[in-house]
Amino acid sequence: MDTKSIKSKYDMKFKVIAWILCIAAGCLISFSAIRLVKYDPAGTMTSSKYIESAEYLSMMQSYTASVEHAFYGYSDSAKQQELQNYISGLRDSYSGEIGMVLGSTELEGDYDAYLNELQGALSAKVSEREAASAAAQGETVAGTDQGQPDPVSAETVIADAGLPALDEYMLKQLDSINEKYAELLVDAEAHIDEQYELLERQAQENLKNNRNYYYAVVADGRTIYTNVPQNSGDPIAAIQELEGNREYRWNGVENGLYKEAGALNAEITRTAYEEAYGSEPESLTGASIYTGMSDSFYEKSRQEYDISYRGYLTTIILLVVWIVLFAGGFAWLIYTAGRSPKEDGVRVTFLDAIWLDIGGIILLVIEIFLGALFASEFRSADMAVSALRILRLSACTAVSVTLLLLWSMSVSRRVKRRENYTLCEAVFGGFRTVWKRSGAKAKGVGAVLWYLVGGILLCLITVLFGFLMGGTGVFIGIVFLAIYLAAVLKYVLQKAAAVRGIAEGVQRIKDGEFGYQITKGGGQEFDEIAAGIEHIAEGFDTAVTREVKSERMKTELITNVSHDIKTPLTSILTYVDLLKKEGLDSPNAPRYLEVLDMKSRRLKYLTDDLFEAAKASSGDMSVSLSRLDLVEFMEQVMGEMSDKTEASGLSFVVAGQKTGMYVYADGKLLFRVIGNVIDNAIKYAAAHSRVYIDFEEKDGEACIIVKNVSREPLNMSEEELMERFKRGDESRHTEGSGLGLSIARNFMELMKGKFRIEIDGDLFKVIICFPAENAQEEE
Structure with a gap:
């Protein structure tokens, strides 16, 4: 493939398209998820047929359970439990109100004593009211005085207990609270019975008036309760002939939804039978409940389900399409991350300077925060969401997708550069490097590690002896610990002495004593360091000697060169001066010229030798x-x-x-x-x-x-x-x-x-x- 065409795929316009595609697909995915939840909040759309769906079964089971509860859910045991809860709540409220009154003054730590005495007064008032109620009904309560009992007041019980007296207004408040709660406690059972009777009557009335569903409660082959119209004949047959029940068979044979109520309280079923027929059944094992959805409500529900199911299925298909588009754009951005048509390497951005794990944690926190905002908007949203709500949801999704893409592309760039720039790597990688450099297998470091491990084990053994053997074990552990500490102290002092000796040796060598011998005995590691320092000192001594010799040689070199150049040059100057004075016609002129020629040649040879020596030593030949x-x-x-x-x-x-x-x-x-x-x-x-x-x-x-x-x-x-x-x-x-x-x-x-x-x-x-x-x- 042409290099130009290869680099063109890294063009910025393709990246922009991928960014837009990912953000738009992310928003559409979130909206599709919202629609799915709104279409099927309980996850009951399980079939294309309404009768086979979990939604139909859930609705019928819920209705059957409501029938069971309306006629058999208000048992004596349930009432007793509710009564106990009600009384417990009253007593908690009583303690709270008493505490508010007593908390307005200084009790000097006697709060609990006041509360106990007032609760006793409340119990006395309850007994008074129960006795008065029994006397009014002509009943006698065992162990009670048939005369009029003396009234029990807060002032009386506080005085009898020897507690500090309270002011009159506070006493009146306490008596009022006791009167109120005594009345509520006496009437508690009647209150619960009334509430249960009202709830039971309302539940049964609602079932009778609801024409969307029909029910029939049967015991010993006879119908006890039903809301099927009387002109419909047998209620069970009428329920089984409903359109929904004809299509749905609870056991594969019989139509409709059937619930065996044999586990219900037999006495409740017997009472219901007597109320319906005025006679007691010969044998009673329980009751059966038959339910069904009316034809009109079933048809309406079926049509609504079909519409919702088609929308639900369409949303799922669109969701898959949005996910595929997002995955395509995401893959393209990851593939082209860090690449540019103008550069061959992987480009670095500011995000790549952040530790990978720290940045990931920050991203996770931000994504959780954005998810919480999205969930808050989602919970408050309905099917017809407003434009402002759509804008807020889109903003949350867009920001979340953008941050995810930015960090994913940063990870891709790091992978392409084969980097592991994480805080964990910086910490643990540095620790690993230090561990390797420390030479843990060496004698000195290994001894330190063994001392540490041995000390930990010794402490554990000490604790174990202390638990198992009491004082003897503690004594033995202390002895071992003392031996260990003594050994550690000796070891540490030995190492400290070695370090001190090395430091002193470095100082002496620094002062010029290159022949100084460092004291050994600190262990293999320290002895090797001392020997190395001594070798360095020897090297310094040799280097200094060589440098001194070199300086001496340079001095001699300058002296010799000066002498060798000066000698012929002086002769040349001398004989030139003689020629100037005597002239060329002097009989000595030939001899002078011969000396000048010899000395000038000598100077030339010396200059040539210097030049050749310089070239030869530099290698430039x-x-x-x-x-x-x-x-x-x-x-x-x-x-x-x-x-x-x-x-x-x-x-x-x-x-x-x-x-x-x-x-x-x-x-x-x-x-x-x-x-x-x-x-x-x-x-x-x-x-x-x-x-x-x-x-x-x-x-x-x-x-x-x-x-x-x-x-x-x-x-x-x-x-x-x-x-x-x-x-x-x-x-x-x-x-x-x-x-x-x-x-x-x-x-x-x-x-x-x-x-x-x-x-x-x-x-x-x-x-x-x-x-x-x-x-x-x-x-």
Whole structure:
């Protein structure tokens, strides 16, 4: 595919389209979800047929349960439970009102005593009222005095209890409260009976007047209760012939909804039977309830269900379409996140600087908040929502989808960049790094860990001994703990001493005592640190020595260069001045010119040597390697330098070599190397001595060895002789720049060869080596 077409898919217009698609689809998904809930709030639309749906079954079961409750739900046990709840509520209300009255004054901690005495007075008043009611009805209550009882007042019970007296107004309030609640408690049972009777009568009346449903309660084959019209014949047959019941069979055979009421209170069923027929049944095992929906209400409900079901199904289909569109736009945004047609890399935004887990938590909190706002609007919304409510719901959804898309795209960009920028990674990853760097397997760190683990285990053992063995266990645990603490103290002090020793050693070394030995004994880790510091000190000492030597050499270099340049320059200036004074016609002029020529050449050679030494040491020289015969090349050099060697008064003895020694070298540079070595021998060899030139092939190397006896004592090392401006004649009486051997060594390094010198007493040896090549190879 063309690169241009590949990058065009990252164009901003496609991203904008995907954003709009996702936000619009998100809003439509939320509206579709609202419509689904409004269409089917109880989740009862389970079939395309109303008779087979959970909605029809739920409505019929609810109606049947209401019939059962209306005729059998108000039992004595239920009344007793309700009575107990009612009395308990009265007593709580009584305590609250008494507390409000007593709370208006200072009781000095006697509140509970007042409340107990007043409750006793209330019980006495209840007994008085019950006795009076029984006397009025001509009944006798066992254990009660048939005379008129003395009235019980708040003032009397408080005085009898020896509690501080209250003011008259407060006493009247307390008596009034006792009177009110005594009356309510005495009438509590009658009140509950009245309430139950009213509820039962209302429930049964509502069932009789409701013509949308029909019911029949049957006991021993006879109908006890029903709202089926009398002209309809048998109520059970009429209910079973209803349109809904003809289509729905409760047991696969019989029409209609049937409920076995045999588990109901048999006495209630017997009473209902006696009320209906005026006689007691011979045998009674319970009652059966038959219910059904009227034909008109069933048809109306069925039509409404069909309309709702079609809308419900259409909404589901649209919801799937909106979800697919949202998924497509979401996938496109995730795929193109961070990509741009103008750049090849993944672009970074401000969201990518937020920790992934922290940002996710913040997003979750915001989404929960927006979800709560949406749910609040949703609960208050109806099917015909207003434009303002639609706007609020759309705003919540749009903001929620936008935040979700922004964060998802940030996650996508991080995945593409293979980043794990999370707070957990920063914390635990750093801990993991520190753990690895700490060397937990090392002796020192491992000992610390074992001390910690051992201390925790020891504390646990101490606690366990204390529980299991009492005082003895605690004592043993304390002993173990003391031993552990002593060991820990010793270990910590040992480590502290080691740290102190290392700190002192660092200070001494910092002050210049590079040979200071740090005290050891703090463990393997600390001993290794101490040894490392000592090695660093040794390195510092060596570096300082080398630097001092380097500074000394620089001083000597400047001195030597100044001396070597100043000497010919002074001669040149002197003889020029003489020529100016005596003129060119002077008989001394030829000698003066000869000296000027010699000194100027000397200055030129010195300048050339300095230039070549600088170029050789910097590596800024072109090297052209070619295959040479080392023996033949040495003969050519000696031939070209024959005038100089013959004038030197030295005897040059070249060893005979029958076979050639082939190497790869630059002929020009090698000529200069051998020439410098020969010049060095001419300058510093003992007068009328011999200079030996040998050839050697060993360990894959082809070497030239030049040996001579020095005229002056060689009281310096080989390395010192290789330094620049270093001369065997320390008094510097001989001609030379002191650069010859240094230049030769640099040239050999450029040609990948080796150049070294050896000193044995006054014997001076120069060795020049190259990697040997096959003698049979054609040039």
